[in-house]
Amino acid sequence: MPATEVAPIDLAFARFVARGAPESHAALLHHSAVLVSVERAQGNSCVDLAAYAGQPSPDATTGFVFPAVGDWCTQLLASGRCIGPEQIAGEDYTLTPLVLDGTRLYLRRYFAAERRLAAAIRARLSVAPAEELDESIGLFRTLFPSAAAAADWQAVAAVAALRAPLVFVTGGPGTGKTTVAARLLALLLQRDPSLEIAVAAPTGRAAARLTEAIGGAVQRERLDTLVGAQLPSVGNTLHRLLGYTPWNEQFRFHAGNPLPHDVVIVDEASMVDVLMMDALVAALRRSTRLIVLGDPDQLASVDTGFVLGDVARAARAAGGAQAESHGEGLANDYARLSGGDASWLQPQSHVGALRDAVVRLRVSYRFGARPGIGALARATQEGNADAVLAVLADDTFADVSLDAALERRASVSAATAERTLGPLVPLLRTYLDTSAPAAALDALGRFRLLCALREGEHGVTGLNALVEQWLVREGRSVDGWYDHRPVLITANDAGMRLFNGDVGITLAVDGVPMVHFPLPGGGVRSLPPARLPAHETAWAMTVHKSQGSEFDHVRLVLPAADNRLLTRELLYTGVTRARQSVSIVGSAEIIRAATQRTVARASGLVALLS
Numbered sequence: 001m002p003a004t005e006v007a008p009i010d011l012a013f014a015r016f017v018a019r020g021a022p023e024s025h026a027a028l029l030h031h032s033a034v035l036v037s038v039e040r041a042q043g044n045s046c047v048d049l050a051a052y053a054g055q056p057s058p059d060a061t062t063g064f065v066f067p068a069v070g071d072w073c074t075q076l077l078a079s080g081r082c083i084g085p086e087q088i089a090g091e092d093y094t095l096t097p098l099v100l101d102g103t104r105l106y107l108r109r110y111f112a113a114e115r116r117l118a119a120a121i122r123a124r125l126s127v128a129p130a131e132e133l134d135e136s137i138g139l140f141r142t143l144f145p146s147a148a149a150a151a152d153w154q155a156v157a158a159v160a161a162l163r164a165p166l167v168f169v170t171g172g173p174g175t176g177k178t179t180v181a182a183r184l185l186a187l188l189l190q191r192d193p194s195l196e197i198a199v200a201a202p203t204g205r206a207a208a209r210l211t212e213a214i215g216g217a218v219q220r221e222r223l224d225t226l227v228g229a230q231l232p233s234v235g236n237t238l239h240r241l242l243g244y245t246p247w248n249e250q251f252r253f254h255a256g257n258p259l260p261h262d263v264v265i266v267d268e269a270s271m272v273d274v275l276m277m278d279a280l281v282a283a284l285r286r287s288t289r290l291i292v293l294g295d296p297d298q299l300a301s302v303d304t305g306f307v308l309g310d311v312a313r314a315a316r317a318a319g320g321a322q323a324e325s326h327g328e329g330l331a332n333d334y335a336r337l338s339g340g341d342a343s344w345l346q347p348q349s350h351v352g353a354l355r356d357a358v359v360r361l362r363v364s365y366r367f368g369a370r371p372g373i374g375a376l377a378r379a380t381q382e383g384n385a386d387a388v389l390a391v392l393a394d395d396t397f398a399d400v401s402l403d404a405a406l407e408r409r410a411s412v413s414a415a416t417a418e419r420t421l422g423p424l425v426p427l428l429r430t431y432l433d434t435s436a437p438a439a440a441l442d443a444l445g446r447f448r449l450l451c452a453l454r455e456g457e458h459g460v461t462g463l464n465a466l467v468e469q470w471l472v473r474e475g476r477s478v479d480g481w482y483d484h485r486p487v488l489i490t491a492n493d494a495g496m497r498l499f500n501g502d503v504g505i506t507l508a509v510d511g512v513p514m515v516h517f518p519l520p521g522g523g524v525r526s527l528p529p530a531r532l533p534a535h536e537t538a539w540a541m542t543v544h545k546s547q548g549s550e551f552d553h554v555r556l557v558l559p560a561a562d563n564r565l566l567t568r569e570l571l572y573t574g575v576t577r578a579r580q581s582v583s584i585v586g587s588a589e590i591i592r593a594a595t596q597r598t599v600a601r602a603s604g605l606v607a608l609l610s
Contacts, residue, residue, distance in 0.1 A: 006058050010037040014059070017081055017097050025079035031057035031064045032076060036098065036105050045114055045274055045305045045603035046104040049073065069103055076100055104604050110304060111604075113278040117307070118608035120281040124166040124290070125353035129329055133162060133337060136187050140337045143183045143221065148340030154180045156326070156345065157359040159334045161291055162187060168269070168292045168311055168358045172377060173550070173576045174366020177293040178210065181265050182217035184291065186226040188263060195262040197230050200241040202271040202301075204492075204499025206548025207235030208518075210267040210293075237499050238266070238276055239492055242283055253283040262288060268548045269294030274305030274603070297381050298573045299599070302544055306601045314609035315358035318351065324360075327351040354609060366579065372397025373578055380572040385595040388571075389588055400575075401583045402591075417470040420463075423583055424449060424555045428467075432476070432484050437516035437524045440505045444486055448551040449540040450574050451558075452566055458559040463540035481506050481513035481529050488538035488545065497525075498533055501545060543574040554578035558586030558594070566594035 014033035018026045038058045039047040053069040066072060076082040082098035082105075099111040106114075140158070141148070147155035153171075157180045161167040169177050189195055199214065201207040211234060218227045241259070243252025253259045264284065266272070269292045272280075284290060292308070300306035316324075324346070331347035367374030372391060379387035392402035403422060418425055424447050431443040449467070453459035468478040476482070485506040492499045504517040506529075514526045543556070556574040558566065571594045575582050584591070 006034060006038055007041065010034050010041070011059065013037045021079055021081055025075055025081075027062075027064060028067070028072070028075050029079050029081055031059060031062075031066065032072075032082075032105060033098065034059045035066075036107055039602065040107060040110065040304055043300060043302075043304055043306070043599075043601050045110045045601070045605070046101075046106040048602055049103045049105055073100060073103060076105070101604060104602070106604075110274060113274050114305075114603060114605050114608060117274065117278040117281060118605060120278075121166065121311070121354075121609060124281075125164065125357055127165055129163040129333070132191070133333060135191060136162065137337055137339075139187055139190050141339060143186065144338060147334070147338035151344045152338075153359065153361045153363070154183075155338060156330070156334060157361065158184050158187065159337055160330060160356055160359050161289070162337075163330065163333060164353070164357055165287070165289045166292075166357055167290075168294070168308065168315075169361065170294055170296055170308070170312060170358065171361030172295050172297065172364055172381075174364040175361035176363075176365065177361060178213035178267070179217045179221070180361070181291060181293060182214050182221060182223060182227065185214070185218075185231065185263070185265075186221070186223045188289070189226050189230055192262075193226075193230070195230060196260060197232060197263045197265070198236065198241060198259065198261040199232055199265045199267070200236045200238050201267045201548060202238055202276070203268070203501035203548050204237050204489075205501040205503070206268040206271070207237050207499075209235075209548060209550075210265070211235035214265075237492065238272065238280060240499075242279055244492075251279055251283065254279070255282045257283075258285045259283050259288065263291065264288060265291045265293065267293045269308040270296060270298040270306070271301050271547055272307055273301035273303035274307055274605070275303070276301075277305075277307045295576075297569065298576075299544055299547060299567075299569045300601060305603055305605070306599070307605065309601070310603055310605040311354075311609065312358055312360075314606045315354050317606065317610045318355040325351060325355070327353075327356045330356040370399040370578075370580060372400035373575065373582055376400050376582070377572060377576050380568055380575060380595060383568055383595055383598065385592040388591060388595050392584065392591075399578075399581045401581075402588075403583060403585045404587070417466055417473070420466060420557070420585065421449070421470065422555055422585070423553060423581070427553060432474075434484075435507070437505065437507055437526065440484065440507060441516065441518050441524065444503070444505055446551060447553040447555070448546060448549070448577065450543050450546055450554055450556045450577065451540055452543060452570055452574075453559055453563065454542060456559065458557050460536075460540045460542060463557060464537050467539035481515075483507055483513075486538040487515050487532070487535050488541055489533060489535050491534035493533035496527070496531060496533060501548060503538055543570050543577075546577050547573060549577060550579055551577055552580045554582045556582060556584045556586075558584065558590050560587070560590075562590060562593045564597070566590065566597065568595050568598045571595060 014030045017033040018030040021029050036047050049072050050069045057064040077084045082100050083096050084100045099106045144155035154176050157169045161184050199210050201210050294308045296309045296312040325348045326345045328347040328349050331342040331345045335342040376391045427447040434440040434443050471478050487504045489498045489502040504515045506515050516524050516526045554577050
């Protein structure tokens with residue numbers, strides 16, 4: 001078992017679980033509770049006891065070793081603090097802190113959320129496919145003119161969403177997920193112009209980008225007359241959409257008070273944890289259509305579970321031996337709407353509804369002029385470390401590069417700082433030369449310094465300090481709320497309309513420091529620093545915090561020593577934040593280790609959906 005850090009809350013929870021239990025079970029209960037609490041903090045919904053049988057407890061102070069898995073399960077079920085399969089069918093599992101499903105041990109809350117979510121997904125997929133597709137044929141063929149003669153996965157995604165009340169449209173950057181959403185809205189609104197539509201994402205910035213992207217697609221596709229009036233001008237965070245109230249940790253909208261919308265579009269679904277997805281699906285009316293957009297190869301949520309990844313894996317399993325095939329019904333409807341052949345979908349009669357509800361877009365249109373980023377992203381997705389390093393070493397790719405790892409030192413010279421910042425230095429100087437808030441925000445949005453870790457020389461704290469040392473050498477002040485200080489919001493504040501992930505810049509107005517944030521659709525709003533929720537300086541940010549954002553130029557700084565947070569998903573997410581160029585600072589050994597390490601979160605959702 002890999003070394004894990006036991007937090008005080010893990011030990012406190014274990015003491016709570018074991019308190020008052022029979023003495024013969026108390027030690028095992030304590031260490032089992034520590035284990036499941038530690039694993040939850042790592043993003044796992046549950047822990048498979050079979051993988052830990054015979055291993056030492058994470059709480060290494062006692063030398064406790066877990067028993068064989070059969071004895072372990074028997075003792076847990078006999079302890080009075082854990083229930084098993086025979087009681088799961090009832091509702092009394094809500095009275096116990098732990099739930100054992102087979103050999104998977106859960107905290108009660110996550111077990112209940114997984115089962116509710118799986119049941120809700122299955123219920124939506126059990127709805128008979130829509131019959132009234134003929135009225136959409138004319139507009140469909142206008143929107144997807146190539147679908148009759150060639151494989152068009154965007155058209156497949158639209159057909160799947162027209163047929164069923166739930167669809168997951170997956171794919172990497174530039175594959176057209178928001179274009180599909182815009183065209184789909186046009187098709188749906190043609191059938192019913194009165195539809196109420198909501199668009200949402202896990203963070204404020206991602207929600208704003210979703211609205212902008214769909215709005216841009218509507219303009220580009222000339223769909224204003226069909227979609228324009230119905231498309232919300234402002235996207236919501238999922239918390240705001242559901243009416244989250246932090247004082248009681250409840251949502252205004254839930255199964256007993258569902259959302260009033262007919263169509264809900266959610267972007268950046270890889271960032272949505274199991275509790276939030278459970279709350280969202282529970283708050284939908286049975287007639288509401290849910291369209292989920294995301295990239296399952298990106299980093300998973302910072303919270304528990306990886307719903308999008310689990311759904312994608314379950315869908316592949318539902319395809320059987322031909323994992324990428326789809327059902328005959330979907331293929332027939334594609335042929336009907338497009339007027340072309342659908343045999344390339346490899347239609348199978350046995351394929352389940354889940355397979356048809358998950359459509360992967362395969363062609364990226366973003367990196368055509370930036371082939372290095374596209375090649376680097378593909379090699380990273382495949383976990384091919386040799387290919388990743390070959391792309392970075394290939395001088396024919398002008399849009400990607402690899403620079404040597406940074407040296408470890410207490411203070412850095414101007415030359416070292418400039419080498420660290422590398423190609424961002426000219427962009428940084430352009431940003432520092434701006435004087436108007438709108439221009440400064442635009443200049444800052446063109447580049448970003450990303451890193452894997454928060455702490456340390458090569459983390460957010462170290463790189464923020466390095467940039468400020470560089471600024472001092474440039475003759476600029478870094479005291480307090482200095483001009484051009486970038487600020488990252490780290491907590492949601494619905495009252496101030498600021499959300500986790502929002503980025504603003506500091507510029508004085510009439511000698512008074514003000515922090516300026518972009519408004520959806522254009523414009524700037526300015527706030528005094530005292531009115532901001534929790535925030536931090538943002539010359540650098542973690543790859544996790546950058547999800548939902550894109551920048552022309554990215555400088556990705558990797559740590560000097562290997563770390564379990566360095567994964568294929570982190571590298572891929574960092575690389576694909578770049579639109580025009582990405583440069584990586586790190587060693588070949590670190591890149592190889594990251595490419596070969598993948599996030600594998602434990603959950604029961606795949607089994608429940610399969």
